[in-house]
Amino acid sequence: MGGYEETGVLSLDDLLNIPSEKQLEKGVAISECIQNIPCNPCVDACSVDAISMKDINSPPVVDYDRCTACGNCVAVCPGLALFIVKIKEDKAWITLPYEFLPIPEKNDTVDALDREGNIVGEGKIIRVRKQNSTWIITVEVDRSLAMIVRNIRCRR
């Protein structure tokens, strides 16, 4: 598959930096914001200065060693372009912004979707919360899907 400019769908090759296994085990924010746009609420939302930009138009870069996986940046991003990913043993937890209805409930089984909206597996809802008017959902999926799953679909 080609890159974002060709397909309109972001692929791993488009990301500015990919966290190591060790950083993913700690849990980190992943920025999938790669275009030059004048936007920076994610930078202001981060209390540990883990997100930087060369200038207001530059894509954000996450310092994975600084990031505490608090999720504040996920809740303020108007582009829904930030995710928290954490892996442990054979599982991965993806924390993502969610704008569809119905809002899933804890322990729901959902379809796990890739960046194109294809079903790539099954997920279990671990946490549902609302922050800054944004629903933030954490879904548990197979570890192999940690860098693939970026959305969910409720089965209810």
Ligand code: SF4
């Ligand atoms: S998850 Fe929290 S610590 Fe990590 S980059 Fe976002 S706001 Fe900063």
Ligand code: SF4
């Ligand atoms: S808030 Fe979201 S859209 Fe804006 S720069 Fe940060 S990651 Fe990109």
